[in-house]
Amino acid sequence: MTTRSMDAPDTRNLLDHTAQGVIGKPLDRPDGPAKVTGRATYAAEHDIPNCAEGVLVLASISKGEVLGFDEEEVLALPGVIAVISDERMIARSAQGGANEAPVQKVRNVEYFGQPIALVVAETGPQAQHAAERLKVRYRVEDRDNVAINPDEAKAEPHKEPTIQGDIDHAMKEAAHAVDLTYTTQGQVSAAMEMHASIAEWDGHTLTAHSSLQMLNYNINELADALDLEPERVRLISRYVGGGFGSKLGIAAELVAASVAAIELGRPVRVVMTRRQVFECVIRRSETEQRLRLGTDADGRLTAFGHEARVSNLPGEKFAEPVTQASKFLYAGHNRKLAINLARIHRVTAGSVRAPGEAVGMQALEAAMDELANAVGIDPVELRLRNIPERHPTMDIPYSSRKLAECLHVAAERFGWDGSDRRPAQRREGDWWIGTGMASAARVHNLANAQARVTLQADGTAIVASDMTDIGTGTYTVLRQIAAEMLGLDPENVLVRLGDTDFPPGPGSGGSHGAASTGSAVQLACETIRDRLVERLGCKPDELTLKDGFATCGNRRAAYPDLLQGADIEEIGKFEVGKIKGQYSTAMYGAFFTEVAVNAWSGETRVRRMTGAFGIGRALNEKTALSQCIGGMAWGIGQALTEQLMFDRRDGHIVNPDLAEYHVPVNLDVPDLDAVLVEERDPAASPLQAKGVGELGICGAGGAICNAIYHATGVRVRDFPITPDKLIAQLPDV
Amino acid sequence: MKPFDYIRPESLEYAAQQQQRDGGRFIAGGTNLLDLMKLEVETPERLFDLNRMPMAQIEPEGEGLRIGALVSNNACAADPRVRRDYPVLSRAILAGATFQLRNRATTAGNLCQRTRCYYFYNTAMPCNKREPGTGCSALNGINRIHAILGASDQCIATYPGDMAVALYALDATVEILQASGGRRHVPVRDFHRLPGDEPEKDNVLEPGDVITGVVLPPPPQGVQLYRKVRERSSYAFALVSVAAVVRMDGERIAEASLAFGALAHKPWHDPRIETLLAGEVPSDAVFDKAADLLLEGAEDYGHNGYKIPLARRTLKEVLRNATGGGQ
Numbered sequence A: 001m002t003t004r005s006m007d008a009p010d011t012r013n014l015l016d017h018t019a020q021g022v023i024g025k026p027l028d029r030p031d032g033p034a035k036v037t038g039r040a041t042y043a044a045e046h047d048i049p050n051c052a053e054g055v056l057v058l059a060s061i062s063k064g065e066v067l068g069f070d071e072e073e074v075l076a077l078p079g080v081i082a083v084i085s086d087e088r089m090i091a092r093s094a095q096g097g098a099n100e101a102p103v104q105k106v107r108n109v110e111y112f113g114q115p116i117a118l119v120v121a122e123t124g125p126q127a128q129h130a131a132e133r134l135k136v137r138y139r140v141e142d143r144d145n146v147a148i149n150p151d152e153a154k155a156e157p158h159k160e161p162t163i164q165g166d167i168d169h170a171m172k173e174a175a176h177a178v179d180l181t182y183t184t185q186g187q188v189s190a191a192m193e194m195h196a197s198i199a200e201w202d203g204h205t206l207t208a209h210s211s212l213q214m215l216n217y218n219i220n221e222l223a224d225a226l227d228l229e230p231e232r233v234r235l236i237s238r239y240v241g242g243g244f245g246s247k248l249g250i251a252a253e254l255v256a257a258s259v260a261a262i263e264l265g266r267p268v269r270v271v272m273t274r275r276q277v278f279e280c281v282i283r284r285s286e287t288e289q290r291l292r293l294g295t296d297a298d299g300r301l302t303a304f305g306h307e308a309r310v311s312n313l314p315g316e317k318f319a320e321p322v323t324q325a326s327k328f329l330y331a332g333h334n335r336k337l338a339i340n341l342a343r344i345h346r347v348t349a350g351s352v353r354a355p356g357e358a359v360g361m362q363a364l365e366a367a368m369d370e371l372a373n374a375v376g377i378d379p380v381e382l383r384l385r386n387i388p389e390r391h392p393t394m395d396i397p398y399s400s401r402k403l404a405e406c407l408h409v410a411a412e413r414f415g416w417d418g419s420d421r422r423p424a425q426r427r428e429g430d431w432w433i434g435t436g437m438a439s440a441a442r443v444h445n446l447a448n449a450q451a452r453v454t455l456q457a458d459g460t461a462i463v464a465s466d467m468t469d470i471g472t473g474t475y476t477v478l479r480q481i482a483a484e485m486l487g488l489d490p491e492n493v494l495v496r497l498g499d500t501d502f503p504p505g506p507g508s509g510g511s512h513g514a515a516s517t518g519s520a521v522q523l524a525c526e527t528i529r530d531r532l533v534e535r536l537g538c539k540p541d542e543l544t545l546k547d548g549f550a551t552c553g554n555r556r557a558a559y560p561d562l563l564q565g566a567d568i569e570e571i572g573k574f575e576v577g578k579i580k581g582q583y584s585t586a587m588y589g590a591f592f593t594e595v596a597v598n599a600w601s602g603e604t605r606v607r608r609m610t611g612a613f614g615i616g617r618a619l620n621e622k623t624a625l626s627q628c629i630g631g632m633a634w635g636i637g638q639a640l641t642e643q644l645m646f647d648r649r650d651g652h653i654v655n656p657d658l659a660e661y662h663v664p665v666n667l668d669v670p671d672l673d674a675v676l677v678e679e680r681d682p683a684a685s686p687l688q689a690k691g692v693g694e695l696g697i698c699g700a701g702g703a704i705c706n707a708i709y710h711a712t713g714v715r716v717r718d719f720p721i722t723p724d725k726l727i728a729q730l731p732d733v
Numbered sequence B: 001m002k003p004f005d006y007i008r009p010e011s012l013e014y015a016a017q018q019q020q021r022d023g024g025r026f027i028a029g030g031t032n033l034l035d036l037m038k039l040e041v042e043t044p045e046r047l048f049d050l051n052r053m054p055m056a057q058i059e060p061e062g063e064g065l066r067i068g069a070l071v072s073n074n075a076c077a078a079d080p081r082v083r084r085d086y087p088v089l090s091r092a093i094l095a096g097a098t099f100q101l102r103n104r105a106t107t108a109g110n111l112c113q114r115t116r117c118y119y120f121y122n123t124a125m126p127c128n129k130r131e132p133g134t135g136c137s138a139l140n141g142i143n144r145i146h147a148i149l150g151a152s153d154q155c156i157a158t159y160p161g162d163m164a165v166a167l168y169a170l171d172a173t174v175e176i177l178q179a180s181g182g183r184r185h186v187p188v189r190d191f192h193r194l195p196g197d198e199p200e201k202d203n204v205l206e207p208g209d210v211i212t213g214v215v216l217p218p219p220p221q222g223v224q225l226y227r228k229v230r231e232r233s234s235y236a237f238a239l240v241s242v243a244a245v246v247r248m249d250g251e252r253i254a255e256a257s258l259a260f261g262a263l264a265h266k267p268w269h270d271p272r273i274e275t276l277l278a279g280e281v282p283s284d285a286v287f288d289k290a291a292d293l294l295l296e297g298a299e300d301y302g303h304n305g306y307k308i309p310l311a312r313r314t315l316k317e318v319l320r321n322a323t324g325g326g327q
């Protein structure tokens, strides 16, 4: 094992000095053909003999206690094997990185939709029918004693607020100021693949196929729930049909399947229905955000306030970190940033793609637009004038930051003209046309990671880690890193992921997967290169690896000749060392968009959108851009259509399916123009790469809100901006 | 899903008789019924599969056109005669659901599709339509997609479909085979019901009634439009929709036939509006009067109030586009 701790920027920049020339190239995904032809086996699809089928039963009260079940009636139905409501089962999903079991008392109901039991039968439809029929006896808590809606609970400060200078005073003194409240409604991940697990128990070890993002944590969460040592648990998630945060922690179906498999002594599969995924996995909290922005006469920020109110279940540590980018993005000496958390009885709030920035940047960037109008300058110029030299409160340097470049590049590609921002000036038939822009920002995360690389005697290589590929392209980029470092055609590198038998990676979450696991792969490859140097007997800096040949001075050898029948295997163990906290490291970008708003109905259609992004080194241009494009598409949904609707009486979600929870469809998404701005960041990771998975959503919705205002003169401060909210203010036609 | 018997009847007459005697449901494309069965909102003891019955033709009937009950929505929308003579129908169908759904969905199934009321879909919630007498959860719940016209205190659901709105504007007729072997022709405008005290009844079909087709009258003259307002560009039900067939006589409106979707428990048709418009020179003032009539008695149940201005705006938009007048 080779261990390295990152204590300072890694300025060696190895990947720009290797010879293979595949890093960054827009290579196709090796897993692509298997996925589109149905040969990639997802969790629920494993064909396991004698597998019984389980269906979760969810609570239909908001708070109270399960007194019992009328099991006899359903046990008499054809095929029904058991009704299980066991103390090991989990009542909530684990938060990302929890590393321990979440709340387990399933009979103690804390929200409408909480899992309370599992019905197991021979076939799926039998179990489904029995679960629907199962009568539950409850003790129901008096509604007056239960806070269900955010306005029914008092919000308490979550963590210490950031307070610097005197914002109240600065707002009073400001030449231009806006004091605005924006709200966003709850959202869900809505990943294509529903949460699904198959558990098998051999009397000693539990093996589960499951759809998960972070196996290294999930194994401990499951082991803790079952009260087993982690060594007796194995998790396999080779293919994951999207996660977007909802699969960071284990969910109820995995533990229920495991308990049932242990109790019944046969494999059990549990697949959530789409409605169940909505009702019992994870929501993104609704937010209420107060933005106070004040500037001097030139539009330089002097006051910067961002205070948010979010919600979660009692006992949960997570609070949507709405102000995350507000900490470092813009200047302003007098600051107040705060998160207040209301405890309410609705499904667990947790991480959904870009927790914090996805909603925080949406509101901040809309408020910045209002500020630019107040100052009377081009909103691009307002941003450029407020790029701080050093982190505004921590007084540390930025490791790299392409914000200004992204603003320029995207404005140029889009054809931005910010000289006249008067609203409601352009009309095409029944449509108001307007443009808007926003910055993008998202913190960079890095995590400890291990990966094993084997250069095999035949000259091919294998990379293995329990890291996952949730559709983002991990298989592809790890292959490219190994191929680059080892001088191999990528076709000769096999990447194996998603199995806790492999060395632990950090999993997919917080955009940290590729940079962290990739650094472990690079480290293992460095050691393998050293071994080759030893065998060739030359100096390290003389070594060139390309196309399966090692060249050193005037010696050139094919790997099989050099390896002489013996593999070289190495585990790279990458640790985030003292680099943490030395720099402010984040990804930046810019969005520009044009929308059309129907003057009669308020229907809004995004006509075009350009995004430019600085993400450090792009490991694969295509997969990186795909992430950006996916983020922008979701930005359209956030801005215009996506919202969880909760019944105020009991907190149940009234639109728990994809017919009524409106993610954008193809017709809503124009040809999105995304481009990367060349960047290297030696402090971000030894690869000089930052994260990319979440950046594309961070601010995109704000740009659309700004374009709607520019088109119509109507400012809607409650996302999503649906037609009903627009026609309330649109003038008669 | 509750287990059920699956029956593939030998004849329509047999299906009608058996269904009248034993109960159960007819199934066509299944795109609505199966979804509801999976959730156990519908729990029929048996299904009579109509798909092999010879009802998938579009054929002339007099000077009009007869659309068989099993004609798929896409086939109907793509038929050259429908596109030429009844473009409002073609457009309304294409504004609905998705390509895949429209391939399966049928004429009769579309007419009989059930409400999308959130509470109707959730078996943990009281709902008079699903379980008569249990109460209406939408009345004091989230009702942003609910009715502003013709509702009752028993149910405020809407009929959600698009195709039927066009059929109302065209004044089509539903052709029904009865269990007795007799046939009945019901004007489509009388086919769906208002909820009243029996919200469980969506339409006037009696046990044993099978829809065999829909008859379109001779092609109307004039402009035909279908305007659907929705939250996303496709795959979303209407917030408000308007089907219009408008014939001009020089400067004046000779005849206008209008129907509205997503406002009530059935597509909304108000003959007073047509009387008002006939003979008028189009103007915003006239359009506003039409909207006043339409929205007389419109009710806001808490979240659906926006439909009142939206219906007015959409009606004016359609009338402007259909008449070339106004402003």
Ligand SMILES: Cc1cc2nc3c(=O)[nH]c(=O)nc-3n(C[C@H](O)[C@H](O)[C@H](O)COP(=O)(O)OP(=O)(O)OC[C@H]3O[C@@H](n4cnc5c(N)ncnc54)[C@H](O)[C@@H]3O)c2cc1C
Pocket (backbone or CB within 6 Å): A659, B025, B026, B027, B028, B029, B030, B031, B032, B033, B034, B035, B050, B069, B095, B096, B097, B098, B101, B104, B105, B106, B107, B108, B109, B110, B111, B112, B113, B160, B161, B162, B163, B209, B210, B211, B212, B235, B236, B237, B238
């Ligand atoms: C996600 C989604 C989105 C949709 N969006 C839209 C939309 O935007 N606009 C829109 O208009 N529709 C929409 N639909 C509804 C769709 O149009 C209907 O599901 C479809 O038209 C039903 O036709 P079917 O043949 O599949 O009916 P089935 O599901 O087979 O049957 C529906 C009902 O009709 C009855 N029935 C069928 N045939 C006969 C007959 N011959 N005689 C008597 N009764 C009969 C059945 O018993 C059943 O009660 C959507 C559906 C889905 C699932």
Ligand code: SF4
Pocket (backbone or CB within 6 Å): B115, B117, B118, B119, B120, B126, B127, B128, B129, B130, B135, B136, B137, B138, B139, B154, B155, B156, B157, B199
């Ligand atoms: S509106 Fe009608 S369908 Fe909806 S809950 Fe009330 S009774 Fe049921």
